[in-house]
Amino acid sequence: MEREVRELRRAMFEHSILSMNAVPDRIFDRAVREGWNRRSYASLRAVARVAPLSVPLWSWLAWEDAARFRLEAFLSDVVGLSGALRQYAPGVLGYAVWVVLFASASACWFALWASLNLLLRARPAMTSDVARLFKALPRPEIFSSGIVLAVFAAPIAFGAGIAAAAVFWIALSGAYLRRAEFVMGGTAILLLAGVFLCGGFLEAVQPIAGYARQGGWLGVEGYYYREVPDSRDAGRVLPTGPQWERMARFARARAEMQRGNLRTAESLWTGLIGEGGDLADAYNNRGIVRVRLGRTREGLADFEAAADRTPESGRAEWNAYQLYLQELNLEKAARIQPAAWTGIRGLAPFDYRAEEMTHGEMVASPLPAGDVWGTLLTVREEGFREARGSGFHRLFFRPVPGEWVLAFLAAGGAWAGLWKLLSRTIWMNSVCRSCGASTMIVGSREHADVCNMCRAQVGKGIRGGEEAERRGLSISLHRRYVRACSVLFPGAGALWAGKGFRTMLYGALLSISAGLFTVSWGAGRLAGGLIGDMQTDVWRAALGATALLWLFGVAWGWRSFDTLQRDHNVAGERL
Amino acid sequence: MAFVRYPAARSQRRRGKVVAVQGKIADFGIPDIFQLVSSQGKDGSLAISGNGRVTTFLFSGGRIVDVQPDRRESKSLLGTMLRDAGYLTDSELKRVLSSRWPGGKKIGELLVERGKISKEVLARYLLLQVKECLFDVLTLREGEYRFEGFVVHAAAWAGEPIRADVLLMEGMQYLDEYQRYREIFPSGGFRVARKRGERADPYAFSEGERILWKALDFSDDPERIYRKACLTGLEGIKALAALLDRGLIEVSATEPGAGVDPARRLRDEIAFRRRFDAIRMALWGAAAAAAAVWVFRGLLSRGAFRTFAAWVDFF
Numbered sequence: 001m002e003r004e005v006r007e008l009r010r011a012m013f014e015h016s017i018l019s020m021n022a023v024p025d026r027i028f029d030r031a032v033r034e035g036w037n038r039r040s041y042a043s044l045r046a047v048a049r050v051a052p053l054s055v056p057l058w059s060w061l062a063w064e065d066a067a068r069f070r071l072e073a074f075l076s077d078v079v080g081l082s083g084a085l086r087q088y089a090p091g092v093l094g095y096a097v098w099v100v101l102f103a104s105a106s107a108c109w110f111a112l113w114a115s116l117n118l119l120l121r122a123r124p125a126m127t128s129d130v131a132r133l134f135k136a137l138p139r140p141e142i143f144s145s146g147i148v149l150a151v152f153a154a155p156i157a158f159g160a161g162i163a164a165a166a167v168f169w170i171a172l173s174g175a176y177l178r179r180a181e182f183v184m185g186g187t188a189i190l191l192l193a194g195v196f197l198c199g200g201f202l203e204a205v206q207p208i209a210g211y212a213r214q215g216g217w218l219g220v221e222g223y224y225y226r227e228v229p230d231s232r233d234a235g236r237v238l239p240t241g242p243q244w245e246r247m248a249r250f251a252r253a254r255a256e257m258q259r260g261n262l263r264t265a266e267s268l269w270t271g272l273i274g275e276g277g278d279l280a281d282a283y284n285n286r287g288i289v290r291v292r293l294g295r296t297r298e299g300l301a302d303f304e305a306a307a308d309r310t311p312e313s314g315r316a317e318w319n320a321y322q323l324y325l326q327e328l329n330l331e332k333a334a335r336i337q338p339a340a341w342t343g344i345r346g347l348a349p350f351d352y353r354a355e356e357m358t359h360g361e362m363v364a365s366p367l368p369a370g371d372v373w374g375t376l377l378t379v380r381e382e383g384f385r386e387a388r389g390s391g392f393h394r395l396f397f398r399p400v401p402g403e404w405v406l407a408f409l410a411a412g413g414a415w416a417g418l419w420k421l422l423s424r425t426i427w428m429n430s431v432c433r434s435c436g437a438s439t440m441i442v443g444s445r446e447h448a449d450v451c452n453m454c455r456a457q458v459g460k461g462i463r464g465g466e467e468a469e470r471r472g473l474s475i476s477l478h479r480r481y482v483r484a485c486s487v488l489f490p491g492a493g494a495l496w497a498g499k500g501f502r503t504m505l506y507g508a509l510l511s512i513s514a515g516l517f518t519v520s521w522g523a524g525r526l527a528g529g530l531i532g533d534m535q536t537d538v539w540r541a542a543l544g545a546t547a548l549l550w551l552f553g554v555a556w557g558w559r560s561f562d563t564l565q566r567d568h569n570v571a572g573e574r575l
Numbered sequence: 576m577a578f579v580r581y582p583a584a585r586s587q588r589r590r591g592k593v594v595a596v597q598g599k600i601a602d603f604g605i606p607d608i609f610q611l612v613s614s615q616g617k618d619g620s621l622a623i624s625g626n627g628r629v630t631t632f633l634f635s636g637g638r639i640v641d642v643q644p645d646r647r648e649s650k651s652l653l654g655t656m657l658r659d660a661g662y663l664t665d666s667e668l669k670r671v672l673s674s675r676w677p678g679g680k681k682i683g684e685l686l687v688e689r690g691k692i693s694k695e696v697l698a699r700y701l702l703l704q705v706k707e708c709l710f711d712v713l714t715l716r717e718g719e720y721r722f723e724g725f726v727v728h729a730a731a732w733a734g735e736p737i738r739a740d741v742l743l744m745e746g747m748q749y750l751d752e753y754q755r756y757r758e759i760f761p762s763g764g765f766r767v768a769r770k771r772g773e774r775a776d777p778y779a780f781s782e783g784e785r786i787l788w789k790a791l792d793f794s795d796d797p798e799r800i801y802r803k804a805c806l807t808g809l810e811g812i813k814a815l816a817a818l819l820d821r822g823l824i825e826v827s828a829t830e831p832g833a834g835v836d837p838a839r840r841l842r843d844e845i846a847f848r849r850r851f852d853a854i855r856m857a858l859w860g861a862a863a864a865a866a867a868v869w870v871f872r873g874l875l876s877r878g879a880f881r882t883f884a885a886w887v888d889f890f
Contacts, residue, residue, distance in 0.1 A: 056890050094889025101883050108874060116866070145855050153862050162873040206885060391882045395873065460664070469664050473845050477852050484856060488863050522880025527887040 001046045006356065008050050013361035016257050016288055018350070019053035019088070024060075025529035037533070044530075052349040053084045053366065055091035056530040063534050083349035086370030089247065096376050097205060098519065104198045106508075106515030107191035108162055108396060113507050114188040115166035115173075117492050120485050122176035123148055124478075128429035128438045163192045163396035167412035174416030175423035176430075178449065180500020182420060187504070189413045192396075196405050199392025200384055205376075243372055246277060251367050253282075257289055265289045280309040281365035284316045288362050296323060314343020318354075319362045326360055433496050434568040435471070436478025449498075454568035475570045482561050490553025497560035506556070510549045517542035597721040600625060605712055606743050608720055613637040613739040618727045625718020630708050633727050638736035640729040641701070642708045651707055654682050656700055659802040661793060662692050665842065684730070698735075699805050705737055706745065706807050713746045749809045756812040759819065761828035766795040767815060773823050780817075787814040791824065 012020065024047050031037040041064055044057060051057055058081035065074035085091050130144035137143060151172065155165035170185040177185065253268035269286035273279050287302030300323050306316030321340035324333035341354040344363065352363065387393065388402030400408045430441040432451035441448050453461055453471070460468040460475070486493035490510065494503045517539050524535035565571035596608070605623065612621060616637035623630050628645035644651035658668045663686075671685055680688075683697045692700075729736055769791050777785050783806060790803040801811035818824045873879060 090889045094886050097889060098886040101886055105874070105883055112870060112874075142851070149855075149858055149862060152859075153865065156862075156866055156869045162870065202885065206888075208889075395879060395882060468661060469841055469845065472664055472666070473848060477848070480852070481856070484860075488860075518874055518880070519883045519886070521875065522882075522884030523887050525880070526884045527890075531887055531890060 001043055005046050005049050009356075010359060010361065012050065013357075013359075013363075015260070016254075016285070016362070016364040018364055018366050020051050021054040021088075023047055023051045024054050024057040028060075028530050028533065029528065032533075048080065048349075049351045052080065052351065053088040053091070055081065055084045055088060055094065056534070058084050058349065060530040060534045063537060067537070080349035083347075087349075087366040087368070089251070089367050089369035089372075092369045092372060092376070093205060093208060096373070097202060100198045100201055102515055102519045104195045104392065104515075105518035106511045107195050109514040109518070110507055110511035111166040111188040111192050111195075112162055113489065113491075113511060114184050114504075115169040117485075117489050117495055117503075117507070118173040118177060118181055118185050119152060119169040120489060120492060121181060121495055122173035123152075124431040124436060124481070125176045125429040125438065126172070128431070132429075159398070161394075161396040161398045161400075163195060164398065164400055164408070167192065167409060171412045171415045171419070174419035175428060177420070178498070178500055180504065181495065182416070184500065184504045184507070185416055186413060189409055189416075193406060193409050195392055195396060196387050196390075196409070197384070199390030199396075200387025202392070203386035203390040246272070246275070247367060247369065247372065250282070253285065254364070254367060257285060257364070262289050262293050266293065278368065280306045280313060280316065281368055283309070284313075284319065284365045287316070287319060288364055291319075291323065291362065296327065299323065311339075312343070313365075314340070314347055315363045315365055318344045318352075322357075322360050322362055433498060434564050435475045435570045436481070437471070437474055450568065454570060457567075457569035459569045475565075479561075479565065483558060486557035486561065487554050490550050491557050493557025493559075493561035494553075495557070497557075497564040499560060506549075506553060510546065510553065513542050513545040513549055517546055598719065600715055600718045600720060603720070605715065605720070606747070608722070609709075609739045609743055612722060617722070617724060619722055619724040620727075622721045622723075623712045623715065623718060624720075625712070625715035630712050632705075632708070634739075635727040635729050635736055637739070639705055639709075639739055639742065640727060640736045642705045644704070644708050651704060651711070653700060653704055656704060656802055657686070657692065659799050660700070660805070661803060662686075662696070667691070681730075702737065703805050703807065706742060709742050710746050710749045710807065710809075713750055745807075745809075749807070753809050753812065756809070756816050759816050760797075760812070760826055764829035765797065765826055766829055767791065767797055767800065767824050767826050768795050770823055770825050775821075775823050781814070783810050783814040784817050787811060788818060788823070 008020070008023075012018070024044055027043060027047055028037065028040060031040040031043070041061075045061060048054075048057055048061065058077055062074055062077035062081055065071075065077055085095055127141065127144045127148050130147050131140040134140035134143045152169070155168055160168070167189055170188060174182065174185065249268065249272055253265055253272060256265040256268060266286060266289045269282050269289060272282045273286065283302045283306035287299040287306065289299075290296075290302060291299035300320060303316045303320040303323065306313075307320060311317065317336055317340045321333055321336050324330070324336070344352045344354055344357075347363075350363075388405070390402075393402050393405060397405050397408075425442065427440050427442045429438050430448055431438050432454055433449050434454040435451060437451050437453070439448070439451060461471045482493055482496050485496075491503045491506050494506070520535040520539040520542055524532055524539045526532075527535065562571060596611075600623070608621065612619075612634050614637065618635050619633075621632045621634065623632075628647055630645055631643040632639050633641040633643070646652070649655045654663065654668050654672060657663050658665065663671070671682060671689075671691075674685075683692075683701065686692045687694055687697055769788075775788060777788065780788060783804075786804040787800060787806065790800045793803040794800055797811065797815065800815075801808060804811065804814075806814065815824070819826060
């Protein structure tokens, strides 16, 4: 494999090709067909030298290293991955989309988890308040329980989206929550607003996918090139801005260079240099084109101009060094040799070895994609516009019309806040967190959410008989309810125990692992090759982490609530 | 007067115990038998049967040290008395009853050991139990008695042995006066409660009135109030009559339909709440299952995961 890689590498240099991104996936597909995919690590590591811009390959290698506890190789692969992400435009876009999807999935899980937990936290007091409306009936608690259950089930029955239902539930629960729980609900609503805007971003970026992937104009490195669209065509699917326009022109010049249309390539590079901006890469690539056209002196001037602008990049110095050697200008070659060798070795993710490059190989500059990150993630007007009809809107915010989603979220948050403020001035029910006893209260419920009997630690009460029996029953039913909530909605017990912010942190961790599962599960099933293989491992790991966190949440919530009850002498041990 | 007469009363040895006296109540009155055992300072058990139940008194040196009411008459059992007085819940009583046999300990001893009640409380309720059982057997006109002699040692945790002659005096008073006081109150069931806004000076009360006044907080059922105050029926009704005379309480007759035992009513209510809560939890469980399906469709269905796998298209 090493010999084949070296020969392929030499052929690539002759066409100024920096990466053959298709090669790793082809090899891996073959390994899967022939059944040696579990032993393909060594082969694919060697292939990284001819496909250094393959983000899936570096990710796969890093994942395998992590799974095999190879720290040194893992760190080196992470460097390779970050280098590929800085220089391979589809990788940048794909990674940005992955980040946005991962964040959105995590935010959705968090909102869902938080809203359900908060509704169940508020349910007992809400049921008692609704029962006040049915005082005239013989068993008001039956009707009120039915109504609260219907309120919970209504969004599900009507097929509302997760985000719409979550906001509805949070708005209902607002008045019955502690401050930390209220912050949790508010955070969930803010995150949902972010999800909505992320939908707009994805909608704006999605059309680029067809142009970016294999064979498209952005994916020039190492693919067969179907066509060279006019930069104006490219501009139609790109995010707006001069940076993206320049990137499209650069990609087109690189494509012409690789196809061997040297004169067209030279004019395109000259055009780019004439426009100004970051010129070092354009000078370097024009220098290669001119050398291949036989205009060595002009090429050398371009290399020197590039090296003057960014001496640390190493490519232009290497190319100049090669040219000096070809012209037998050994004095100059010797002078810049150390810098050229050092520079070329430090070019991540390219594993250049100067001692192997003895046939006059020149190193071209790739598409400078790394600096578009900021532009890519900047909130733009089209993001808002596209969000109204995005896939996220249809999936999560139905039936709220796209134009009204942000207003709906704001109204949900405002209603929860208003409901909370109203609870400070009107009589409402409050349920003791420890024993579940319901009391009517007005004012700040934060101080009164543990009843006086629990504060005084009098166990089942200061009187015996019926009162003690009733209180004992209330305690045991409350305990059963909180334990059931803890099992179904992990962390609920800790929320009842008053650990609001810690529960929120736990919910964030749970949501992140669930979000990772969501983005990797689909990819594992849909994508083949390296991505499919790696994502299959990732979703299994994410699912395992989610299950572990779930179990931890159940145990932690259960224990926290038991401790709370024990501290208030209603746990059964000290009664 | 012949104290012992064959065949109504005879002595015989059986299973290591000496059956000293036995006969019919119609022939030989209960007070006389108690008097006889007490004056002779006997050790042993006196079993009195009548009205389909048997009550056994244990004597040591002629003094009553314990009583074993008929198990069918649960009202007089110590556990029931303490439960009615609020010292135990139903479930605690069941737990104690199911756990006491292996050690062979009696319920009062166990409750003191577990810290549910103090020794003083136990002694008071044991005395009350003896009194109530004695007053109960004094009302018997038909039945039999049987005294078996054997050595009885008073338990350390029980109270002081009780002089039977003193109790008999109280019993006679009970027989004479109870009906008179009872007639002050509505026939059938009734309830009592403190009058709203009435202020009382506890120092002006007798001991019984003071204890009963305090116990009025506990329940509106006179029987449970007496239990809470640890008073016999006569002491309780006397104190109630005195408080009624002072105008501090109000009495209302219970309606025929409402004559359900309060403990039974409470148990029914608890059973209802448990059933209701179980049904409610089952419904919420079903709703949670529906929510899980809904979440799956929202975040993990084919459509959703196509959306979330869109990033793959860029590589």
